[in-house]
Amino acid sequence: MMLAATSLIAIWKLGTSDILISHTNKSLTPFSAWYVVQYSNYTPTLSRSNYILTVDGQVENPLQLTYEDLMNMPSISVKDTIQCVSDSYFLQANVEWTGVPLKYILNKAGVKPNAIKVVTFGADGYTADLPLYKAMEDDTVVAYMVDGKPLPELHGYPVRMVVPRWWGYCYTKWLVRIHVTDKNYLGYWESRGYPDVARK
Numbered sequence: 001m002m003l004a005a006t007s008l009i010a011i012w013k014l015g016t017s018d019i020l021i022s023h024t025n026k027s028l029t030p031f032s033a034w035y036v037v038q039y040s041n042y043t044p045t046l047s048r049s050n051y052i053l054t055v056d057g058q059v060e061n062p063l064q065l066t067y068e069d070l071m072n073m074p075s076i077s078v079k080d081t082i083q084c085v086s087d088s089y090f091l092q093a094n095v096e097w098t099g100v101p102l103k104y105i106l107n108k109a110g111v112k113p114n115a116i117k118v119v120t121f122g123a124d125g126y127t128a129d130l131p132l133y134k135a136m137e138d139d140t141v142v143a144y145m146v147d148g149k150p151l152p153e154l155h156g157y158p159v160r161m162v163v164p165r166w167w168g169y170c171y172t173k174w175l176v177r178i179h180v181t182d183k184n185y186l187g188y189w190e191s192r193g194y195p196d197v198a199r200k
Helices: 066-069 101-109
Strands: 001-006 010-013 017-022 054-056 063-066 078-084 089-100 117-122 127-131 141-146 160-162 175-181
Touching: 054 089, 054 101, 063 101, 066 141, 089 101, 101 141, 101 175
Parallel strands: 054 175
Antiparallel strands: 001 078, 010 017, 010 078, 054 063, 078 089, 089 141, 117 127, 117 175, 141 160
């Protein structure tokens, strides 16, 4: 799946105040009309109560973040059209994601100067890679909500990646690890010939 960032809604938590920036009037697609794409038949079952997101690799301060930790961090909401690279016309939905900017988490961890990529790992064994510059864009998000509700299990519950303007194979579901590297690592689909810079 992918998000083509033709539109953006951003809500930043700043103390008790929210700032809303809206650039879309598209209506949201009901969950029942979403499509499901997975690289395997395995659907992980994860719990918010014992969820841990590991941030490691080329960072000064490795992190172990709980679901509650993520909920207490600054958040942003991004509204885009989610599409599948294999059929971007029929397999699409208008979605609003909410979560923590990946940039915030990486800054908290302290990315080392030699880092060039961020690799995301799903609980199903899936991997995807992002150039560091893309990972540090303001609207690249570690998402824990969709359309104002917790993520559905088939769509990555409890946490997944959201990478606006890039193809959906970058949107790692069931996210459990963020690894910062100085190597030119290629994710699952990238290593099979899909563009490493997955811009639409």
